Amino acid sequence: IIMSWKIIEMIRLMKHGISWRNSTSTMNETSSLQSAFLKKHRQHHRLVLFLRLLGCILFLGLWEISTRLSWIDSFIFSCPSGILKTLAAMSGDGSLFLHTKVTLYETLVSFLLVIGISFLTATLLWIFPTVSEILEPWLVVLNSLPKSALAPLLIVWLGSGSCTIIVAGMSVAVFGSIISMYTAFRETDSEKIKLIHTLGGGKREALCYVIFPSSLPSVISILKVNIGLCLVGVIIGEFLAAREGLGYLIIYASQIFKLNYLIAALMVLCLIALILYTIIQKFEHQIKRSRS
Numbered sequence: 001i002i003m004s005w006k007i008i009e010m011i012r013l014m015k016h017g018i019s020w021r022n023s024t025s026t027m028n029e030t031s032s033l034q035s036a037f038l039k040k041h042r043q044h045h046r047l048v049l050f051l052r053l054l055g056c057i058l059f060l061g062l063w064e065i066s067t068r069l070s071w072i073d074s075f076i077f078s079c080p081s082g083i084l085k086t087l088a089a090m091s092g093d094g095s096l097f098l099h100t101k102v103t104l105y106e107t108l109v110s111f112l113l114v115i116g117i118s119f120l121t122a123t124l125l126w127i128f129p130t131v132s133e134i135l136e137p138w139l140v141v142l143n144s145l146p147k148s149a150l151a152p153l154l155i156v157w158l159g160s161g162s163c164t165i166i167v168a169g170m171s172v173a174v175f176g177s178i179i180s181m182y183t184a185f186r187e188t189d190s191e192k193i194k195l196i197h198t199l200g201g202g203k204r205e206a207l208c209y210v211i212f213p214s215s216l217p218s219v220i221s222i223l224k225v226n227i228g229l230c231l232v233g234v235i236i237g238e239f240l241a242a243r244e245g246l247g248y249l250i251i252y253a254s255q256i257f258k259l260n261y262l263i264a265a266l267m268v269l270c271l272i273a274l275i276l277y278t279i280i281q282k283f284e285h286q287i288k289r290s291r292s
Contacts, residue, residue: 168237
């Protein structure tokens with residue numbers, strides 16, 4: 001089979017005046033250039049990762065040295081070694097994992113609900129333009145409200161519990177997410193939609209074959225923004241209506257002036273945000289790879 005394919009390829013190339021040897025050398029040259037590009041691309045990523053780690057290490061080292069030499073007050077600013085001891089102590093008694101688990105659960109639930117509600121609402125607004133014209137000003141107004149001011153109202157309505165905190169996390173992201181997703185749907189190339197209608201398709205075909213695929217990069221960007229907003233909303237809710245979670249730990253530590261606990265909780269929050277963002281970024285790369 002391989003020999004037959006080579007003979008057919010040689011005949012095709014001879015018709016176009018190209019020798020098999022020249023074609024093979026061109027393919028080898030292209031392959032070597034591609035390998036060189038991939039190698040340079042990997043080196044660039046390694047360099048970026050190294051510089052990120054170096055910047056973090058230098059910052060922590062300068063912070064530790066500043067506290068040990070009394071350039072800054074370790075009681076007020078804490079220090080990396082004290083934070084590590086606090087993290088070790090909290091890991092030993094299990095409190096760190098308890099608070100992290102609660103916050104992570106509430107963030108993921110609010111994030112999934114925001115994505116589902118935003119996608120469904122944006123789709124309905126695109127299908128029914130009159131409804132979108134009616135609701136769009138209300139969405140803008142609700143999105144502009146200060147969400148921290150809504151938290152006490154949510155406590156009165158829903159009580160102090162996980163449900164209130166999840167709704168607080170949703171309230172920070174859901175209205176802006178609906179507006180952004182609907183805008184992405186509306187900015188799809190109208191010529192492609194006309195082509196679907198010309199071929200006898202309706203709104204369902206336009207959504208499935210044009211709107212959703214074309215809006216996928218924008219939807220991924222919305223996911224990246226929403227995961228951080230949901231985390232912020234959950235922390236705001238835990239400030240006011242929680243007995244567990246990293247938000248509760250932060251507000252409790254600030255009240256009793258245990259800054260090691262406060263900064264340790266902030267670092268865990270940064271780590272959670274980084275991990276969630278990285279997962280979405282990996283998902284984005286996988287989609288780009290499959291589409292290419």
